[in-house]
Amino acid sequence: MARLRFNVVEEAFKKKAVEVKTPTERPSEYFGKYVFNKEKMFKYLPLKTYNKLCDAIENGTRLELSVADEIAQGMKKWAEQFGVTHITHWFQPLTEGTAEKHDAFIEHDFKGGMIEEFSGKSLIQQEPDASSFPSGGIRSTFEARGYSAWDPASPVFVIGDTLMIPTVFISYTGEALDYKAPLKKALAAVDKAATAVCKYFDENVTKVTANLGWEQEYFLVDEGLYSARPDLLLTGRTLAGHDSAKNQQMEDHYFGAIPERVAEFMKDLEIQALELGIPCKTRHNEVAPNQFELAPIYEECNLAVDHNMLIMSLMRKIARKHGFRCLLHEKPFAGINGSGKHANWSLSTNTGVVLHALGKTPEDNLRFLTFAVETLMAVYKHNGLLKASIMSATNQHRLGANEAPPAIISSFLGKQISSVFDKIENSTTEELIAIKGAEALSLDIPQIPDLKIDNTDRNRTSPFAFTGNRFEFRAVGSQANCAEAMTVLNTAVAEALTNFKSRVDELIAAGSDKVSAIIKVLREDIKTCKPIRFEGNGYSDEWKAEAAKRGLDCETSCPVIFDRYLDPESIKMFEDMKVMTELELKARNEIKWDTFTKKIQIEARTFGDMAMNQIIPVAAKYQSTLIDNVSKVASTFTKEEADELNADNMSIIRQISAHTRFIIENVEAMIEARKVANKIESEREKAVQYHDTVQPYLDSIRYHADKLELIVEDELWVLPKYRELLFIR
Ligand code: ADP
Ligand code: MG
Numbered sequence: 066m067a068r069l070r071f072n073v074v075e076e077a078f079k080k081k082a083v084e085v086k087t088p089t090e091r092p093s094e095y096f097g098k099y100v101f102n103k104e105k106m107f108k109y110l111p112l113k114t115y116n117k118l119c120d121a122i123e124n125g126t127r128l129e130l131s132v133a134d135e136i137a138q139g140m141k142k143w144a145e146q147f148g149v150t151h152i153t154h155w156f157q158p159l160t161e162g163t164a165e166k167h168d169a170f171i172e173h174d175f176k177g178g179m180i181e182e183f184s185g186k187s188l189i190q191q192e193p194d195a196s197s198f199p200s201g202g203i204r205s206t207f208e209a210r211g212y213s214a215w216d217p218a219s220p221v222f223v224i225g226d227t228l229m230i231p232t233v234f235i236s237y238t239g240e241a242l243d244y245k246a247p248l249k250k251a252l253a254a255v256d257k258a259a260t261a262v263c264k265y266f267d268e269n270v271t272k273v274t275a276n277l278g279w280e281q282e283y284f285l286v287d288e289g290l291y292s293a294r295p296d297l298l299l300t301g302r303t304l305a306g307h308d309s310a311k312n313q314q315m316e317d318h319y320f321g322a323i324p325e326r327v328a329e330f331m332k333d334l335e336i337q338a339l340e341l342g343i344p345c346k347t348r349h350n351e352v353a354p355n356q357f358e359l360a361p362i363y364e365e366c367n368l369a370v371d372h373n374m375l376i377m378s379l380m381r382k383i384a385r386k387h388g389f390r391c392l393l394h395e396k397p398f399a400g401i402n403g404s405g406k407h408a409n410w411s412l413s414t415n416t417g418v419v420l421h422a423l424g425k426t427p428e429d430n431l432r433f434l435t436f437a438v439e440t441l442m443a444v445y446k447h448n449g450l451l452k453a454s455i456m457s458a459t460n461q462h463r464l465g466a467n468e469a470p471p472a473i474i475s476s477f478l479g480k481q482i483s484s485v486f487d488k489i490e491n492s493t494t495e496e497l498i499a500i501k502g503a504e505a506l507s508l509d510i511p512q513i514p515d516l517k518i519d520n521t522d523r524n525r526t527s528p529f530a531f532t533g534n535r536f537e538f539r540a541v542g543s544q545a546n547c548a549e550a551m552t553v554l555n556t557a558v559a560e561a562l563t564n565f566k567s568r569v570d571e572l573i574a575a576g577s578d579k580v581s582a583i584i585k586v587l588r589e590d591i592k593t594c595k596p597i598r599f600e601g602n603g604y605s606d607e608w609k610a611e612a613a614k615r616g617l618d619c620e621t622s623c624p625v626i627f628d629r630y631l632d633p634e635s636i637k638m639f640e641d642m643k644v645m646t647e648l649e650l651k652a653r654n655e656i657k658w659d660t661f662t663k664k665i666q667i668e669a670r671t672f673g674d675m676a677m678n679q680i681i682p683v684a685a686k687y688q689s690t691l692i693d694n695v696s697k698v699a700s701t702f703t704k705e706e707a708d709e710l711n712a713d714n715m716s717i718i719r720q721i722s723a724h725t726r727f728i729i730e731n732v733e734a735m736i737e738a739r740k741v742a743n744k745i746e747s748e749r750e751k752a753v754q755y756h757d758t759v760q761p762y763l764d765s766i767r768y769h770a771d772k773l774e775l776i777v778e779d780e781l782w783v784l785p786k787y788r789e790l791l792f793i794r
Contacts, residue, residue, distance in 0.1 A: 073289035077793045082326040085333040099223040100342035109139035133185025141183040151227045154191045154213040156234040157244045158198040201652030210237040244548035251552040254559035254642040266432040272415040278363025282404035284392040290785040291390040301394035304672040307771040309788035324794040330387040353401040354791040393544035396462035403463035404543035411535035422534035443557035445594035448474040449618030453629040454553040458664035460542035461623045470528035470540045475599035477527030526603035624752035658752035665755045687777045688721040724769040735762035
């Protein structure tokens with residue numbers, strides 16, 4: 066038994082880096098090699114078809130079937146050079162990850178043979194038998210039809226022998242069954258609302274795009290050690306494991322040198338990601354040992370979401386090639402930092418202006434202020450909903466823990482912008498406010514050029530921080546599909562901008578000039594959304610008390626937080642902005658609750674088994690060695706001597722008994738709690754019950770299991786320990 070752990074540790078130590086060949090071309094040359102991007106569309110499609118496709122991509126115009134046929138022909142011709150034989154509609158159902166069903170190009174030629182064919186119809190639409198994807202009751206199993214429909218805004222790409230077609234996934238009656246369909250509607254809503262507001266400042270603005278730059282954090286663990294841990298295998302996180310004596314205290318991992326085995330993995334990942342058109346830019350070690358980050362340059366939000374889904378699957382796949390497993394769970398290890406996915410978000414116009422960046426003139430800055438204030442209005446009004454958008458059974462362990470954003474949504478603006486907000490709030494006139502741009506900071510170090518002071522100071526504790534030309538939503542989970550958070554954020558901002566515009570228009574209609582009307586409404590809104598602004602330490606207890614006083618959402622129970630989706634103001638927002646209907650929202654919540662329950666159920670089962678099959682037997686074995694020793698001592702020495710010599714061992718024997726007794730009793734109690742919860746009909750009540758009565762056992766049992774790990778002889782312990790999982794390369 067014990068040899069198993071020692072063997073895998075030894076093997077892990079011996080592993081050498083898997084060398085990756087550096088391409089002879091430069092990254093700019095192989096970037097997008099496997100993507101049917103505009104350059105390839107131009108080359109492989111008739112000009113008229115190309116123009117129609119561009120129009121569909123840019124303006125969302127519908128494609129006729131005959132045009133789709135021509136596009137499919139062009140795609141097939143391009144893809145065949147890579148030996149492509151299959152196509153798949155690639156979609157994002159309401160599970161984790163993506164789904165695909167592959168169809169060969171093969172069709173009957175009706176002469177007894179086969180031909181390779183790819184029709185426009187199969188490009189545009191497929192009907193995956195969708196009964197086994199979650200639908201929250203929208204589509205019961207006997208009405209299994211759901212269909213996937215091509216999203217031309219996200220380009221087609223090739224992986225292996227398959228042409229991958231990004232699609233939305235909807236029910237036969239039109240309800241969204243995926244993450245992408247509502248996201249696209251939210252992006253359309255924010256485009257419409259923001260474009261209308263931009264017209265106050267520049268008539269030439271005809272389109273506003275939401276941008277997303279995600280920063281993906283992850284852990285790598287040696288695959289041998291991983292497979293010796295049933296908890297990692299089945300739940301993605303360690304359910305037991307005592308702290309390693311050394312973990313992140315020395316702060317020596319963050320931005321440290323990247324170990325060779327990991328460096329080769331990163332290189333492999335980046336080459337493949339670049340070939341798939343993902344603009345990878347930054348890689349570094351993160352705070353926790355064995356934790357890393359990858360960030361591309363930001364892109365249009367819909368495309369960025371697809372690229373994030375793609376990178377997560379590439380990470381998992383490529384890690385295995387290098388003898389690692391990639392952990393995307395938000396909290397794989399207790400006691401050290403978890404992983405998030407900072408979502409850098411901004412709006413920009415077709416005229417090339419980033420609406421969340423400071424401008425040069427006072428007029429520019431009024432526009433900047435408008436978008437900053439209305440973003441805060443959205444975050445203020447829907448702070449509970451935004452929290453719901455990032456909440457999950459896995460992310461709940463990260464929020465509120467010390468390294469991550471707290472479980473209360475607030476926004477950090479930085480001194481300079483805050484003071485401008487305050488100035489407007491307290492002003493009585495409607496003049497333009499000049500914001501001083503970045504000032505040069507002379508460092509006085511020879512050969513180092515002067516740096517510009519960033520307009521924002523940094524606050525790592527803020528869940529929604531302004532960072533110079535964007536807001537950074539830091540509460541998104543590392544394994545989450547960021548579409549969910551982006552759908553809520555963009556919809557909420559669309560609503561705030563729509564509301565802003567109607568009030569400004571009213572004032573103008575009543576005779577006010579435009580600038581005065583805008584400043585007047587902004588002043589009102591700055592006052593209204595003031596409770597969301599917080600510049601202090603988001604981890605402190607004072608903030609929790611203060612936030613409650615301000616009326617911000619302070620709920621911490623994951624299943625209860627999901628209720629925010631069904632609040633009347635949330636339903637109204639989604640319906641007004643034409644993003645989701647009440648029926649869709651209800652159905653999606655059923656799925657959220659069900660997923661929560663299942664996750665906790667799996668953790669409880671896994672941990673029960675580990676405790677009974679791996680932890681207790683090992684403890685008993687060690688205890689019996691001690692008992693043997695005690696009885697040998699007793700038969701060798703006088704009673705008095707033996708009692709003295711046996712005192713320490715007797716104490717350990719008793720401790721082991723106490724811990725094992727607690728574990729056994731609580732594993733049984735946890736099973737009972739599950740039985741009670743499983744009988745509950747309502748998905749919501751069941752999830753709440755799992756949260757309140759099953760989940761706490763995971764922590765209390767763990768406490769005693771981890772104590773046993775400290776006591777039991779190292780050689781006997783079966784489960785790879787934190788010091789091995791986290792420090793082996
Ligand atoms: P940091 O770790 O300092 O927050 P990174 O450079 O790791 O920053 O990542 C920042 C991310 O924000 C990158 O993806 C970057 O492209 C993106 N970003 C930069 N400017 C904007 C913007 N205006 N809108 C959206 N994302 C942006
Ligand atoms: Mg960041």
